Amino acid sequence: MQKSQYLKRDRNPDVRISKTLSFLLKYGAVKEGLKVDKAGFVKVEDILQLLFFRYKKVTAEKIQQLVETNEKRRYELKTENDENGIPVLYIRAAQGNAMNVNFAIIRFL
Numbered sequence: 001m002q003k004s005q006y007l008k009r010d011r012n013p014d015v016r017i018s019k020t021l022s023f024l025l026k027y028g029a030v031k032e033g034l035k036v037d038k039a040g041f042v043k044v045e046d047i048l049q050l051l052f053f054r055y056k057k058v059t060a061e062k063i064q065q066l067v068e069t070n071e072k073r074r075y076e077l078k079t080e081n082d083e084n085g086i087p088v089l090y091i092r093a094a095q096g097n098a099m100n101v102n103f104a105i106i107r108f109l
Helices: 003-010 013-028 051-055 060-069 098-108
Strands: 075-081 087-093
Touching: 013 051, 013 060, 013 075, 013 087, 060 075, 060 087
Parallel strands: none
Antiparallel strands: 075 087
């Protein structure tokens, strides 16, 4: 791939959001102060409060669209009801998730 094609693709807002989301879910969620469950899921609502996602005006619908259209299936979504019965959307990295590996090691030890 030529360098100019790579840069052009990176300028696509959806690609930029997807790459940032991927990095966040794989390596940066804890550093950003996000609560990560034992399976590596993070509340989408909490992600949307981060500066990058607020600045880009990313919505839960946009994240769902990115997940559904990602050919490499990099993300998994799930919905669970909170204590009041209100559905809450969660997301995790499906591939190369360092946090999932760390949780498995901790449980094993």
